[in-house]
Amino acid sequence: MASSASTSADTLLIIAQPDLNQRLGLWLDHLGDERRLADKTLVAYERDIRQFLRFLTDHLGGAPAVKDLADLRPADFRAYMARRRQGGAQSRSLARGLAGIRSFLSFLERRGEVNAAASSAVRPPRQGKSLPKPVSAPEAMDLISGDLALESEPWIETRNAAVMTLLYGCGLRISEALSLTVAQAPTPDARTLRIKGKGGKERLVPLLPAVGEAVSTYLKLCPHPLSGSDPLFVGVRGGPLSPRIVQKAMEKLRSAMGLPKSATPHALRHSFATHLLAGGGDLRTIQELLGHASLSSTQIYTEIDSTRLLEAYDKAHPRHRG
Known part of the structure; x- marks a missing residue:
């Protein structure tokens, strides 16, 4: 049976059984009313779930119902992640999508309708560390x-x-x-x-x-x-x-x-932090100045300094320039 979402203009058309669509609505109401998530977050979560359900429609050969979610195995979630990756999705988007799926399944698990262990067995993709971008x-x-x-x-x-x-x-x-x-x-x-x-x-x-x-x-x-x-x-x-x-x-x-x-x-x-480090400042002092609770938060600036050093080497070393 066909149904379509109405919360946003770009919500994907999705074939699903009425019981699954009804649970999806309950879950979104729970996120909005009880957990007070922002509207943009709700739209992103719904979009992620509907992408997953659309995949299941193709993967299972028919409109998914609640009982179909209960039967899913880790391999099914990995197949979904692989499909998204083939479509050009980046690690950050895949991780957010998996988090939304887990949230929905956990909601159904609390209702006694599914076991969410299969999705929990799938590790989110590693995300590349995003370095801060200081100005010169x-x-x-x-x-x-x-x-x-x-x-x-x-x-x-x-x-x-x-x-x-x-x-x-x-x-x-x-x-x-x-x-x-x-x-x-x-x-x-x-x-x-x-x-x-x-x-x-x-x-x-x-x-x-x-x-x-x-x-x-x-x-x-x-x-x-x-x-x-x-x-x-x-x-x-x-x-x-x-x-x-x-x-x-x-x-x-x-x-x-x-x-x-x-x-x-x-x-x-x-x-401020990068230029202090480049000028000889020590990490412990910079940590105190920034108010970081952990030194690991400050250590990321050593990576920026190393990256810039290598870039300068690549541009300036005579042998590198041929």
């Missing part, structure tokens, strides 16, 4: 300079420059920079800044005079009266500055400078 030191300096005059008002330009300077000069997360109050504002004479990071963990980061100078310039030009516990960085109307505004400012900057999409506010934090 000259590019970082241009990004935080505030000299491009891309904003309509000078105070907005200096505000954006001050935020970017904190990200690059102190290695802050954007949420950490925007959580600062006026009372916590770094000054040109200050030497450290106390930051509350993830999990409420506090850390002290050293301050360069340039950081305090950038913040002071912004405060002098800001048209809104700010003091004490007020947010340090504010929007056009004086309310707390949204991270999205900072991201849009970076989009303008990278467009003007011809930088790739990887040049984001968070890339300045990556640049």
